[in-house]
Amino acid sequence: MLLGCESCGLVSPAVAVDDPTLVQECPRCGHVLVATKPHALQRTWAFVVAAAVLYIPANALPVMVTTQALQRDEHTLLGGIHELWLDGSWGLSIIVFIASIAVPVLKIAVLGLLAWTVRHKPHWRRLERARLYRLVETVGHWSMLDVYVVVLLAATVRFGALASASPGPGLISFAAVVVLTMLATWSFDPRLIWRDAADGRAV
Amino acid sequence: MRLEGTLIVCEECGLAHRWHGLGHGAVARCTRCDAVLDRSHRLSIDGILALTVAAAAIYLVAINAPLLTLTLRGPSEQASLIDAIRYAWTDGEPIIAVVAGITALVAPAAFVALRLYVLFPLSAGFKAPGFAWCVRMLHQADRWNMVEVFTVGVLLSLVRLAGLAHASPGPGLFALGGLTVLFASIQSAGLKRLWWQVE
Numbered sequence: 001m002l003l004g005c006e007s008c009g010l011v012s013p014a015v016a017v018d019d020p021t022l023v024q025e026c027p028r029c030g031h032v033l034v035a036t037k038p039h040a041l042q043r044t045w046a047f048v049v050a051a052a053v054l055y056i057p058a059n060a061l062p063v064m065v066t067t068q069a070l071q072r073d074e075h076t077l078l079g080g081i082h083e084l085w086l087d088g089s090w091g092l093s094i095i096v097f098i099a100s101i102a103v104p105v106l107k108i109a110v111l112g113l114l115a116w117t118v119r120h121k122p123h124w125r126r127l128e129r130a131r132l133y134r135l136v137e138t139v140g141h142w143s144m145l146d147v148y149v150v151v152l153l154a155a156t157v158r159f160g161a162l163a164s165a166s167p168g169p170g171l172i173s174f175a176a177v178v179v180l181t182m183l184a185t186w187s188f189d190p191r192l193i194w195r196d197a198a199d200g201r202a203v
Numbered sequence: 204m205r206l207e208g209t210l211i212v213c214e215e216c217g218l219a220h221r222w223h224g225l226g227h228g229a230v231a232r233c234t235r236c237d238a239v240l241d242r243s244h245r246l247s248i249d250g251i252l253a254l255t256v257a258a259a260a261i262y263l264v265a266i267n268a269p270l271l272t273l274t275l276r277g278p279s280e281q282a283s284l285i286d287a288i289r290y291a292w293t294d295g296e297p298i299i300a301v302v303a304g305i306t307a308l309v310a311p312a313a314f315v316a317l318r319l320y321v322l323f324p325l326s327a328g329f330k331a332p333g334f335a336w337c338v339r340m341l342h343q344a345d346r347w348n349m350v351e352v353f354t355v356g357v358l359l360s361l362v363r364l365a366g367l368a369h370a371s372p373g374p375g376l377f378a379l380g381g382l383t384v385l386f387a388s389i390q391s392a393g394l395k396r397l398w399w400q401v402e
Contacts, residue, residue: 002219004212007339009395011210011219029335029398068367084363092362095355130215130236141349144306148356149363151303154294155287156273156364158280163367167296175302186346194216194236 007031040189044115047184052108054173054180061170064150068163076170077101077146099145100174107143107181110136111188118192126193133190140185143178147171211240244392248400251392252322258385259315265350265382266308269373270357273364283375284308284353310347314386317341321397330401341394350386354379 001014005026012033016022022035037043062074075083077100084093110132117124150167157165209222213233225231225243233240246254269281282290288308292300317337324331331337357376364370 001217002210002212004210004214004217004219006214007342007394008335008398009211010398011212029338031335031339087366089362092359096359127236130238134215134238141306142352144302144349144352145356145359147299147303148307148353149360151287151291151299152270152282152356152360153363155282155290156271156280156360156370157367158290159275159278163275166294167291167299172296172298175299179302190215190236191217194218197216197235 001035003033003035005029005031005033036191037187037189040187040192041115041118043187044111044184047180047187048108048111048115051104051177051180051184054177055104055108058170058174058177061173062168063146063170063174064153064165065168066157066163066165067161070161074168077174080146096146099142103139103143104177104181107136107140107185111181111184114188114193118195122195126197129193130190133185133188133193137185140182141178143181144175147175147178213238213240242391242393244396246388246392248322248326248397251318251389252326254385254389255315255318255322258382258389259319261378261382261385262311262315265375265378268375268378270375270379271361271364271370271373273368273370275368281373283373284379306347306349307353310344311350311382311386313340313344314348314389317344318389325397325400334401338394338397345390345394348386350379351383354383 001017002011003014003024004011005028008026008029008031010026010028012024012027014022014035015024020036021038023038024033025031026033059077062076063080064075066073066075081093081097081100084096114129114133117129150165150171153165154167157163207222207224211220211222211231212218213220213236215238216233216236218233218235220231220234220240222231222241225241227243227245229243231240231242232238266284269283270287272279272281284307288300288304291303317340321331321334321337321341354376357379361370361372
């Protein structure tokens, strides 16, 4: 078996064959080479479950609190999207919906599916599963969009009682969901999808 | 330069391939899982260095210059990237400030600084001390850098503020846009390429 270094790309022969817990060092750059990431499935599940639990307060609690002409308003994630939609900014409301609702849900569902299928359906649609993993890895960090928007609004709308905005308690949960799903993605080892698979395109 | 017949192992499925050189604009994909193995790249080390120097200058503008200005019946407020993170810290959301600070301020800074540290010696023909560690840290910086998302966040904030008061974009926003483009072109060269130069 051959192991490729993720940092420098050098390919080294594995010192032991068929040992999934194998850990060795890249002879060129010293980076760790592993046959499979350590406890990949357990870590992925832990992060996915934590993200799924925190996703509830992220949606239920307000992510932003605004004051305008002495009137205090609390905005949830979905509420903000709804306001954009009512204002006629349909395109924007769709972008925010994708970034804040669709991507986190997709990530939690896809990572759960990937971790489950490794154990229970190892031969099922390997190429499609590999593509799903790639998709989740690529779009994952776009969920941070709403966190940045609230930070920016709180930094510019500073007119005291006339108008002000500040982050709400839901925003911390939401930021945690984004970070946890990113950690879950990196903990999962896509090579597990291909365990015992034949080479070439025949799957 | 990478040699004909060098082995590449697909990072996503572990299958080994032989590298046979890539034509201009070509992309090599894994025969089993279709992941990208390698892309041809036009920029030399000097070219990447030039882009990184430009990115360093633009980064300093992007974090210090006002991103947007808001005027409400007279008084106006403006905020830069650093201001936004500082306000999040002082207004009682330190966790949010840390998350935004790492992804929009620290990771981009490491992205630029470590590349400069590695690329200047490389273009002069030698390996910087701690080269291997720097490349590993650069992989982390690339992962956590979210400047492009932050840029879209500024645009979105502008639109949302337009309903409340007079909002106008500041020079920091344009710098962020430029930084996004520069980062994408620097990143497309990949980090493994750096190792080809020291062989």
